[in-house]
Amino acid sequence: MNAKIPLNKHVNLVSIFIFLVLTLANAILFYSDLISLTIALIGLAATLFIAATLKISDQWEKAVVLRMGKFIGLKGPGWFLIIPIIDRVDKYIDQRVRVTDIRADSTLTKDTVPVNVDAVVYWTVWDAEKAALEVQEYEYAVSLVSRTGLRDIIGKHELADLLQNREKIAEALQQALDETTSSWGITCQSVGIKDIVIPPDLADAMSKQAQAERERQARIILGTAETEISEKFSQASENYHNNPVALQLRGMNMLFEGLKEKGSLVIVPSSALESMNLGAIGGLTALAENNTDQTPDPTEKTA
Numbered sequence: 286m287n288a289k290i291p292l293n294k295h296v297n298l299v300s301i302f303i304f305l306v307l308t309l310a311n312a313i314l315f316y317s318d319l320i321s322l323t324i325a326l327i328g329l330a331a332t333l334f335i336a337a338t339l340k341i342s343d344q345w346e347k348a349v350v351l352r353m354g355k356f357i358g359l360k361g362p363g364w365f366l367i368i369p370i371i372d373r374v375d376k377y378i379d380q381r382v383r384v385t386d387i388r389a390d391s392t393l394t395k396d397t398v399p400v401n402v403d404a405v406v407y408w409t410v411w412d413a414e415k416a417a418l419e420v421q422e423y424e425y426a427v428s429l430v431s432r433t434g435l436r437d438i439i440g441k442h443e444l445a446d447l448l449q450n451r452e453k454i455a456e457a458l459q460q461a462l463d464e465t466t467s468s469w470g471i472t473c474q475s476v477g478i479k480d481i482v483i484p485p486d487l488a489d490a491m492s493k494q495a496q497a498e499r500e501r502q503a504r505i506i507l508g509t510a511e512t513e514i515s516e517k518f519s520q521a522s523e524n525y526h527n528n529p530v531a532l533q534l535r536g537m538n539m540l541f542e543g544l545k546e547k548g549s550l551v552i553v554p555s556s557a558l559e560s561m562n563l564g565a566i567g568g569l570t571a572l573a574e575n576n577t578d579q580t581p582d583p584t585e586k587t588a
Contacts, residue, residue: 337369342377347413349375359413378413382474383424387431389439398444401482404455406431406462407474415470423469427462431473434461444483451478 342348342361350360352372360367360374367374389402408427410416416423438458439447447454455476462473 346377349417382409389435392439396443403479412470420469
């Protein structure tokens with residue numbers, strides 16, 4: 286796409302031309318002598334010459350000037366002069382950073398999965414001369430090479446790599462684009478992967494797979510915890526086997542923890558009652574709780 290010359294660059298020249306045309310009309314109407322008419326015609330010719338000679342380019346632009354079809358240099362920013370008829374401005378090249386959206390529809394990955402990938406490319410023209418002479422439509426060329434490079438990158442990677450390593454994929458695409466466009470005087474500064482869309486059926490299957498994987502991990506963690514608990518119990522049983530006093534104290538502690546809650550019911554094997562003398566302890570504990578419940582509150586007043 287050849288850059289078009291904006292109309293606002295010549296607004297001042299058009300104004301001068303209109304002014305001189307009005308001056309010519311005024312001279313014809315109010316001055317019938319030949320001298321005034323000649324002056325007006327000379328002024329009109331000068332205006333046309335200036336309008337064809339004076340050109341303006343914006344701060345971020347470079348004007349490509351051709352003389353008799355041959356490149357003679359870049360002009361601007363600001364105003365500059367050319368030779369009418371002999372010279373012409375072919376295009377104005379914008380040297381600011383530009384953004385190009387690219388999309389790869391239904392592109393197969395390395396593991397033959399169709400995906401739709403949206404990306405954005407940030408690029409700029411660092412050599413306006415090469416951009417004007419080496420490629421015909423550099424904007425369209427950048428768009429095509431970006432789309433082709435994106436499809437090529439997708440075909441070299443599996444779906445898991447695309448989903449997990451977006452930054453690496455974008456960096457690889459940026460380097461590939463920069464190698465291609467460098468000879469055109471264009472540099473690709475960065476590439477961003479906006480979105481990766483996979484088929485709905487595959488998305489559901491991957492969701493089920495992830496859910497099954499999480500359930501498997503939960504079961505593994507639970508089994509590991511049970512194993513660790515059994516090992517601790519095994520070590521505790523060895524300690525209690527050689528130390529009956531410790532086993533009795535442990536039983537008393539368990540009974541106390543169960544009876545300290547009101548309304549709780551604790552079922553203890555008879556063998557445990559006999560071996561650890563828990564029956565007497567339980568009776569004493571119940572008697573103490575009964576006495577506590579029957580003790581009147583000293584703060585209450587008798588009727």
